[in-house]
Amino acid sequence: MTLTLPQWHHRYQQQAHWTENLRKYIYDQVDIQQAEKILDIGCGTGVLEKELNNITSSRVYGLDIDFGPLPLAVKYAPDSTFTVSDCLHLPFQNGEFNITLCHFLLLWVKHPLNAVTEMVRVTRANGFVLALAEPDYGGRIDYPTELSQIGTWQIEALKQQGANPLIGRELRSLFSQVGLEKIEVGLLGGQWKNTQLDQDFELEWEVIESDLYQNIEFNMQAGKLKTIDIASRRTYQRILFVPTLYALGQVHG
DSSP: OOOOHHHHHHHHHHHHHHTHHHHHHHHHHTTGGGOSEEEEESOTTTHHHHHHHHHOOSEEEEEESOSTTHHHHHHHSTTSEEEEOOTTSOSSOTTOEEEEEESSOGGGOSOHHHHHHHHHHTEEEEEEEEEEEEEOGGGOEEESGGGHHHHHHHHHHHHHTTOOTTGGGGHHHHHHHTTOEEEEEEEOOOOOOOOSSOTTHHHHHHHHHHHTTTOHHHHHHHHHHHHHHHHHHHTTOOEEEOOEEEEEEEOOO
């Protein structure tokens, strides 16, 4: 079972909603309004490109290794420029961008240090490199406790897909190793309000089922776990927190 392109687009929008306030803070720190050119690596369906087009007059570029989502990205953010390429070999000149950023990307990259090195290479002196959000599933919190097994299974599924579920805690080290200056690393907070069911509950379960469709034990317990999840949300007990970290650094002038 895999998500459809519209489902992935919805997922990218959901992730962007989670980190919206954090991005506003980071954008202010790097004076994003003054950037002439911005590059987003791992752009997917262009969710961040549309945002950047709306809040800046910058020339915005999106890059993804997968061609599949880019036709939708072009329609969704028509004022941006999109290209297909590997983030380990960016097809741009040294110092071409004022800001180079990514969002939920590095966990999927086999050699994240090389990816951040490339981000630095294509960023101008005194420009900024931003990792807007990277999760750390090793610090995941689930309540009720019966649901904690889902997190354990998802960590293993991510590893099997080649992802690094602990990448969040590595951001400070990565940014330091590539020589970035004025590094800031932080953590996105969590808030839980008394809503009946989260608006994107079904999408969350579609992602879980997509990750764990080959897990026999999960498939045997999925119905029961989903029922517990629904009930705990309706009674305002549910807590799900995956630590999500950000990092920003300035290229040496």
